[in-house]
Amino acid sequence: MKALRISQLAALSVAGTMALAACGSASNDDAAGGGGTSAAAATSSSACTPGNLTGAGSTAQQNAMAQATAGYKARCGSDVSYNGTGSGAGITSFITKQVDFAGSDSALNPQGKDGDEVAKAAAACGSPAWDLPMVTGPIAVAYHVKGVDTLVLTPSVTAQIFSGKITKWNDPAIAKLNPGVTLPAEAISVFFRSDSSGTTDNFTNYLNTAAPSDWTAKHAKDWSGKVGQGKAKSAGVSQAISSTEGGIGYVEWSFAITDKLKMAQIDNGSGPVALTAESAGKAVEAATIAGTGNDLALNIDYSTKAEGAYPIVLVTYEIVCSKNADPAKGKAVKSFMSYLVSDDFQNTLTSIGSAPLPTSIKDKVTAAVAALS
């Protein structure tokens, strides 16, 4: 435990020195030698291990990865290529050893639809595979109603809108949540993702968890609602909402920002909360860890009543081998992961519509990364 804490400290201090120091491993060593402890120096040598990596998976973290690979290239000079093939395809590539790490919207599933992903990944690695939460992608409930600039929704009303029980914008249930807002008597047009996606999976998981009586279908990557029109990818949904008066849908935050969509505030029981990097981070903070040891699969509490927490979040993971069969590869993976969890990188995430990891989770991820080999 003590060793773990030291390495945790070391990794943090490395992140700190890297923030101060100019790029390049030589200057890092200088900084560590000057002010850091010996442990920090030991980690700093592994913090920038050269070695090119390939990853594949979730499209939800593709923007974040583009940012990360560029930043990592500038810092360490190694190329990391990330291919946004989708979470399922990413995990499949990881299991068949085509990529060094996979990005996924959900942790490895022991009851995956095509078998035990945990066991398959462990077999491919020769050691347990770990899920490391890295990028938080909040999901916005975006709408397009003329004259309505703020809209408050509860899980129950959201579920009723998306399941077709509420069909008009001036429905008493919506009006009750939004006193003083003039709601038009127009029909609600629901938009969903027509492609399989982690966004749909997380959003329906939220509805099913926070409003189980209004949303009875289990969460799934394919839309399980009974109404709506499907649009291809986040861009399609976002565009459809912005061009349809009376439209509502769920999209990743970054798309709602780019298309300048109005986003609903969510009231999970302790007052309406607008979507910000901070409020999304609070929801992640409220999550419990489902994995064991350094496997940090999270159990997001969608029905959280934590003050100021925006509950509809999607946490994307990097799936890595805890002990890589090829030590050089293992070091390179570790090096890249420690960059991902560093403040340098996490603090840039808000600019691309993702939220940084909250401190409590980040510390755990940092410790797990330090234990990679």
Added chain:
Amino acid sequence: MSSTGASVADETPSPGGRDPLSGDGAATGRLGDRIFAGATVGAGLLVVVVVVLVGIFLLAQALPALRVDQASFFTSTQWHTGSTLAFGIAGLLWATVATSIVALLVAVPFSVAIALFLTQYAPRWLSRPAAGLIDLLAAVPSIVYGLWGGYIVAGKWAPIQDGVSTVLGWIPLFAKVDGITGGSTLFFVGLVLAVMILPIITALSREIFDQTPTTHKEGAYALGATKWEMIRTAVLPFGKAGVISASMLGLGRALGETIAVMMILSGLPQGAPWTWSLFNGGATFASKIASDASEFSGGLSTGAYIAAGLVLFVLTFVVNAIARVIIDRRKAFTE
């Protein structure tokens, strides 16, 4: 000249001392000939082998999924590929066929008219650049058509469609469908596909019409035909088989078009009521496979999509076979 290829030149001994009249085996024996024959036979066989292998692969991958399918594969419209597999292709088949037929009905008359204009009416200085311009349409990537159709034109098409369904809504094909807004319908996809296959059909039809024997045309004129009558009696009958095969080529592209359809067509929620309306959303075989491809994990669930692909494969075969039959019958009539 005899069939052996012997000629007067063979009567005299050649400088190489070869016996006269022994023949040089030019028709079959020379190295170049053997290589060329081998290459053509090889290419022909390779295509057949590849197609057969594709068929076998699809069948082998689809069968395990079909065996555990909880729904009727041919009549069900549901598509669940989660932990329980329940999938049917009725909706996909209808969307694929409906969009392609709309595309064909719109594109073929246009293409034939354009081809006739370019070959029979337009002056030479106009027909060449105009033909090039139309060929250029074929070079536009389908994603561009998808973005253009889905983001720009669909919204403008919506009021027209609403008007049509108000007037002709009593015909099931044009009935209004609740909850489908913004013009992203099967019919609209058909229109976009029509634009996409137009250059293919036009280019081939133009080639065919251009080859109408001058004697046929002059014969028609000599009998007192007007220009339109000449086209009707000489050009069109001559080009009919060609136009049909051009249309089938276009149909093939429409059936298999993926990205443009995926970008434009609104998806339907599970359990949406069945309707024959063309003003409905849906998904075609190709667009369904493409939109879910990112979450394939290579097991039974993927088999469901491969089964859908198999049906598209067979559908394309059937369409081409029908086209062959039509063309052969046409030929029999005209010759």
